Amino acid sequence: MKPKTKLSCRNVWKLYGANAAAVLQKDPNPSGADIRSAGVIGAVRNANIDIAEGEIFIIMGLSGSGKSTLVRCLSRLIEPTAGEILFDGADLLRASESELIEIRRHKMGMVFQHFALLPHLTVLQNVMFPLTIQAAPKAAAEAKARDVVELVGLKGREDYYPRELSGGQQQRVGIARSLVTEPDLWFLDEPFSALDPLIRREMQDEFLRLQARLHKTIVFITHDFEEAVRLADRIAIMKDGEVIQVATPEELLMNPATDYVAEFTRHIPRSKVLTVGGVMTAGAAGEGEPILQSMRVSEVAERIISAEAPLAVANDAGDIIGAIDRKAVAHVLFGGGEPA
Amino acid sequence: MTRSLSSRQLTVLALVLLTIALGYFGRDLAKAMDARWLVKFPSAWVIPFKTWISAAMGWLIEDAAIGAVSFTGVTRAVAWLIEQPYDLMLALLATGFVSGQGSAAQVLLPAASWIAVTAAVIALGHYCRDWGLAALVGACFAYLAVFGQWDSAMVTLASVLIAVPIGAGGGLLLGVLAYRHPLFERLVSPILDLMQTIPIFAYLVPILFMFGFGPVSALVATIIYATPPMVRITIMALKAVDPEILDFGRMAGTTRRQLMWRVLVPSASHSLMVGVNQVIMLTLNMVIIASMIGAGGLGFDVLAALRRLDIGAGFEAGIAIVVLAIAVDRLSQAFAERMGQVRRQAPRSWAARHKRTVLIAALLAVTWLLGRFSPLLLDYPESQTITTGAFWSDTVQYLNVNYFDYFEAVKVFFLSWFMLPIKKVLLGIPWPWAIAMLTLLGWHAGGWRLALLCGVMSALIAVSGLWAKAMVTVYLCGASVILATLIGVPLGVLAALNSRAGAAINLLIDTLQTLPSFVYLIPVVMLFRVGDFTALIAIVLYALAPAVRYAAHGVRSVSNELIEAGLVSGCTRTQLLRHIRLPMALPEILLGINQTIMLALSMLVITALVGTRDLGQEVYIALTKADTGRGLAAGLAIAFIAIIADRLVNAGARGARARFGLES
Ligand SMILES: Nc1ncnc2c1ncn2[C@@H]1O[C@H](COP(=O)(O)OP(=O)(O)OP(=O)(O)O)[C@@H](O)[C@H]1O
Numbered sequence A: 001m002k003p004k005t006k007l008s009c010r011n012v013w014k015l016y017g018a019n020a021a022a023v024l025q026k027d028p029n030p031s032g033a034d035i036r037s038a039g040v041i042g043a044v045r046n047a048n049i050d051i052a053e054g055e056i057f058i059i060m061g062l063s064g065s066g067k068s069t070l071v072r073c074l075s076r077l078i079e080p081t082a083g084e085i086l087f088d089g090a091d092l093l094r095a096s097e098s099e100l101i102e103i104r105r106h107k108m109g110m111v112f113q114h115f116a117l118l119p120h121l122t123v124l125q126n127v128m129f130p131l132t133i134q135a136a137p138k139a140a141a142e143a144k145a146r147d148v149v150e151l152v153g154l155k156g157r158e159d160y161y162p163r164e165l166s167g168g169q170q171q172r173v174g175i176a177r178s179l180v181t182e183p184d185l186w187f188l189d190e191p192f193s194a195l196d197p198l199i200r201r202e203m204q205d206e207f208l209r210l211q212a213r214l215h216k217t218i219v220f221i222t223h224d225f226e227e228a229v230r231l232a233d234r235i236a237i238m239k240d241g242e243v244i245q246v247a248t249p250e251e252l253l254m255n256p257a258t259d260y261v262a263e264f265t266r267h268i269p270r271s272k273v274l275t276v277g278g279v280m281t282a283g284a285a286g287e288g289e290p291i292l293q294s295m296r297v298s299e300v301a302e303r304i305i306s307a308e309a310p311l312a313v314a315n316d317a318g319d320i321i322g323a324i325d326r327k328a329v330a331h332v333l334f335g336g337g338e339p340a
Numbered sequence B: 001m002t003r004s005l006s007s008r009q010l011t012v013l014a015l016v017l018l019t020i021a022l023g024y025f026g027r028d029l030a031k032a033m034d035a036r037w038l039v040k041f042p043s044a045w046v047i048p049f050k051t052w053i054s055a056a057m058g059w060l061i062e063d064a065a066i067g068a069v070s071f072t073g074v075t076r077a078v079a080w081l082i083e084q085p086y087d088l089m090l091a092l093l094a095t096g097f098v099s100g101q102g103s104a105a106q107v108l109l110p111a112a113s114w115i116a117v118t119a120a121v122i123a124l125g126h127y128c129r130d131w132g133l134a135a136l137v138g139a140c141f142a143y144l145a146v147f148g149q150w151d152s153a154m155v156t157l158a159s160v161l162i163a164v165p166i167g168a169g170g171g172l173l174l175g176v177l178a179y180r181h182p183l184f185e186r187l188v189s190p191i192l193d194l195m196q197t198i199p200i201f202a203y204l205v206p207i208l209f210m211f212g213f214g215p216v217s218a219l220v221a222t223i224i225y226a227t228p229p230m231v232r233i234t235i236m237a238l239k240a241v242d243p244e245i246l247d248f249g250r251m252a253g254t255t256r257r258q259l260m261w262r263v264l265v266p267s268a269s270h271s272l273m274v275g276v277n278q279v280i281m282l283t284l285n286m287v288i289i290a291s292m293i294g295a296g297g298l299g300f301d302v303l304a305a306l307r308r309l310d311i312g313a314g315f316e317a318g319i320a321i322v323v324l325a326i327a328v329d330r331l332s333q334a335f336a337e338r339m340g341q342v343r344r345q346a347p348r349s350w351a352a353r354h355k356r357t358v359l360i361a362a363l364l365a366v367t368w369l370l371g372r373f374s375p376l377l378l379d380y381p382e383s384q385t386i387t388t389g390a391f392w393s394d395t396v397q398y399l400n401v402n403y404f405d406y407f408e409a410v411k412v413f414f415l416s417w418f419m420l421p422i423k424k425v426l427l428g429i430p431w432p433w434a435i436a437m438l439t440l441l442g443w444h445a446g447g448w449r450l451a452l453l454c455g456v457m458s459a460l461i462a463v464s465g466l467w468a469k470a471m472v473t474v475y476l477c478g479a480s481v482i483l484a485t486l487i488g489v490p491l492g493v494l495a496a497l498n499s500r501a502g503a504a505i506n507l508l509i510d511t512l513q514t515l516p517s518f519v520y521l522i523p524v525v526m527l528f529r530v531g532d533f534t535a536l537i538a539i540v541l542y543a544l545a546p547a548v549r550y551a552a553h554g555v556r557s558v559s560n561e562l563i564e565a566g567l568v569s570g571c572t573r574t575q576l577l578r579h580i581r582l583p584m585a586l587p588e589i590l591l592g593i594n595q596t597i598m599l600a601l602s603m604l605v606i607t608a609l610v611g612t613r614d615l616g617q618e619v620y621i622a623l624t625k626a627d628t629g630r631g632l633a634a635g636l637a638i639a640f641i642a643i644i645a646d647r648l649v650n651a652g653a654r655g656a657r658a659r660f661g662l663e664s
């Protein structure tokens, strides 16, 4: 069963500049050179993405590659110059102002890189804010807000002001605030980039824990490939406004669409991305307790290396589908080239 | 080291020298040539702008109407709107609530007791910061009571308490509107620019004409004067809100109104409070000028004392204004800070959270009740007030008796070697030559547009028959600005280079800036009596601050790399200053001088009190005679001078920046 598509964009363009619309009118598919010679900036160029319900979809790319612009087009914080954005099958760009307000109040949440907390409100009031502006009943809103505050682990700090919290705590508030309306679609624009590495890891774990409970559809932006690999179901890689590849982390490593993508993935410890299923020898026979094919190589590397013979690999149903040996693992761990 | 001048520089130098020579010998020359019209604009050529303006204003008041709404109807409505809260505040603080009029008047409720008011400001001080502030503002208000300034001070406070909310609130609304509608912003920003260059008294006379002599006129003038910075700061503060916060607000599904009032404005509240503080300071600055068109209170006391040359009384009232200004300024700053950092409060009952309010309300009620039996509770007993008037008068007398010669010598020296030569030259320059030179200067500094502006505006001054008065204005301001620059720029440079001196200089400048402008006038009049020299000193003191500030900032912000480059090439400290720091800081210094010019011009109507013969005096006379045409014409002439100076200096600063590659 294929999960249904929650959000998709079709041929979305965002050009900045005086005569941006005219450029696209003249040629609906201008090249980079055309755009430059017209004196406009191509922040997003012809983006086509489908995001399935319940998946963590990560958009990644270097600074200035257009990630923020794309995600702001998806949430219509920025009007795209051209294209179509389908949210639950309806074109978001056709929504009236009041419809858009309704959608944002109930179906979308967003987390920001620098938290964007309101400095004059306490933690609880910040989290309650989206409910307050909907004129929701106060007691219910407060109870709901307290729940989410607890969910993100900030119980006891409800009456603090943002400036009294550490960066990680502030982002927890941002996360709680974006969840308080129980949105289906959750945008996160580099939510952990402003945090130091240790806290960042902790927050990533927290994020995975939350998602395991909530099953939101997530659009997550990062410029950190390691972060993307840890969290993503699928990754879209952007360069100069273009989406150059959309794939699972493993596919990105195994079949990079361009040299640029390959360069991007080069420094990633492959064992942490590749699964046993991806590097096993299919159909071969192995011994011992079978390893699940969805395990990451790094998680079972020791066992395989210390074993004398190839080990059996099983799929989720428990059937043996192949085997994996030391050589394959060594290749993943130390080799630079194609896996065996 | 010889330096050959380029032909262009030679021309400029020659023109300057020629102008000075022309000015110096202008009168004699004109007499010899039998062409007095060259130095004295012939009255037959004067275009009667004054009469036209008077007639136009008369029409406005009597006949102008759009449909059923007449112009006077509008002004009356505005006046009524302002008057209601003002009367209430005045009754509460100063006059008491009275029913009936004249001799039939019956006091329903006396004004709030001085004890209650002082307690209220102490509580406010404690609420805003701590006991230290509470003690300071308490002492300020106690001073007002003990030194017999209470009643006037409360009248002034009442007008401040009305003008500030209207100015700040109105400024906020206009700023919000400008933020929302770029078109509106493009409309207001040149107006704001203009209002910054036009001295206040340029619009005193029309206001007087529209609203009549009285506190309402004074409030209107004050509000018009104090609002523009608030508009500007609001626009800037809203634009400076983190775009992520804006995005968040929209993603949370706010309506436009919610986005503005629940997200943007609260997020910008810290900067907005800076604007409110500005409004307060400008309002206090206006106190004495406003009393020229009908504000009572301390400003009126100073004005009356200056007119009578009653030094002691003037000084007392002047100090009272300073004391009031300090109290209000510190309170508002502390309040702004507090707004920025809201403290956590344990949830308690309403009375517990508002215990200060409850306390003050109780105190007010008690003093009102018991005041029937003991008037001491309501008014500070007159027999216990301390008067310093006699002391000041005696001091001045003593100084004048014993040191008269010294003061006189200083005065005569400045007058005969500095001021009078400038005056003679300026008045001697033939007006056609002056207009031509200004136009040329405009062209040189900023191209044909600026040339046109300079030419037309100076020609308008000439044909309105105000040339001589305008030249006296230029002379007075020019001399003051030269002096302020000579003192201020070195002070600024010193402040930038030496941190200990910097701290002292900063303190001095801060103090000078908190004091309302005219306060400078009083001690100077005491020592030097009325006349141009007194005006000069008062203007210099008032206008010094920006010269110092900008120079210090300019020198400080010279890039470190340049300094290091200088050091590496073996510059001594003086060489470093002369060849690197000063030239690089020149654009900033010029902007500082520009501000100094603007402040000097805005001081003119006040120095008119000491008998200057310039456009300020013209406005002052027009005010006392309620002669609209005369006042507006003189006001416009001052505005023209301000605009010409502003544009020329700005163009010069831009030129300097461009030359140094600081700006394209
Ligand atoms: N308002 C704007 N006007 C003009 N150009 C813009 C505007 N906003 C973004 N751009 C340009 O669009 C491009 C993409 O910007 P965007 O902010 O989407 O990048 P990003 O991938 O989010 O980068 P970062 O990692 O730094 O956040 C950049 O070249 C940027 O300069």
Ligand SMILES: [Mg+2]
Binding pocket: A067, A068, A069
């Ligand atoms: Mg970004």
